[in-house]
Amino acid sequence: MPVIIEPGGMHERRGEGWEETVLADAASIGAPAMTARRLRLGPGAAARAAVHEEGAEQFLYVVSGAGVAAAGDERWMLERETVVWAEPGDEIDLEAGPEGIEVLIARAPAE
Secondary structure, rough: OOOOOHHOOEEEEEEOOOEEEEEOOOOHHHHOOEEEEEEEEOOEEEEEEEOOOOOEEEEEEEEEEEEEEEOOEEEEEEOOOOOEOOOOOEEEOOOOOOEEEEEEEEEEEEO
C-alpha cells in the first residue's frame, strides 16, 4: 500500500545559506528502506551531501541551479538534471554556483 506524506509531515532544518527538507525517512514510511531529502544551497554555500556510511548508497539529482561536487581531490561540474551516484564510503561535498542549487538526495538503506 502506498504511503502518502503531506508537506506538513516533512521536517525542515535551516542554517546559514542552506535549507534541508526530509521528504521521507524510516519513521514516515514505516520501514528502514530509504531516506529522501531535498537540499537547497544559496549562492556560494557549501554542504556535505553524501557521508561515508557502511553499506549505504546515495543518489543525488540536481533539480535546479548549478554548482560543483567534490570527492577528495576530484571535482565535477553540476547542472540541472545531473545525477551523482555515491557508493558506500564516498564522501561528496557540494558547492552552489552563483544562482544556488537544489538537490534531491535518496539514500538506501535509511539512516
